[in-house]
Amino acid sequence: MNIDFNKTGGLIPVIIQDEQTLEVLMLGYMNQEAYDKTLQENIVTFFSRSKNRLWTKGETSNNFLHVKSIDLDCDNDTLLIKVKADGPTCHTGSRSCFKTKYNQNFILQLEAIVADRYQNPQEGSYINKLRTKGLNKIAQKVGEEGVETVIAALAETETDLINESSDLIFHLLVLLREKGLSLEQIAKNLEERHK
Secondary structure, three states: OOOOOHHHOOOEEEEEEEOOOOOEEEEEEEOHHHHHHHHHHOEOEEEEOOOOEEEEOOOOOOOOEEEEEEEEOOOOOOEEEEEEEOOOOOOOOOOOOOOOOOOOOHHHHHHHHHHHHHHOOOOOOHHHHHHHHOHHHHHHHHHHHHHHHHHHHHHOOHHHHHHHHHHHHHHHHHHHHHOOOOHHHHHHHHHHHHO
16 A cells, blocks of 8 residues: 555554444554554554554453454545454443444444354354244245334334334344345445446
């Protein structure tokens, strides 16, 4: 990457984004040395302006930020780093340093939870029960929830519609996982259709 550290006095802004949910977790700064260390260790290291030294996020909390991808902006002076966080990113214990009212991309996080339940089945979990019943039962549940969503839209309250829509989306995520598909594939298909 041809990063222009000189344009901004040796420090460039770095936006940290959750790889799975795409939620912005924090903003930090890097100099060349911090960038090189980040590449070498695959864990985000910043240059702390308050400490006036390199600072690896998680060095005291163990909530490290594992690098999944690095992208440079069009002006070559800002980085976007997608990460897998070991825990809360903010020093306050929040998942993000930004006070968003809710996780705007929780559906993507839920997809990861479903995937984890498939990889690490938990006795008694609803996903495990569905999975053991097989594809036909999972597909049937999607159909049932679809019908219940339509009924709620036509004849029930807004709260009922929200609840039934949530059930439909959840069961669709399980069906997609059962078939080895992802929301990313669906999003790419929708984007291609939109063109």
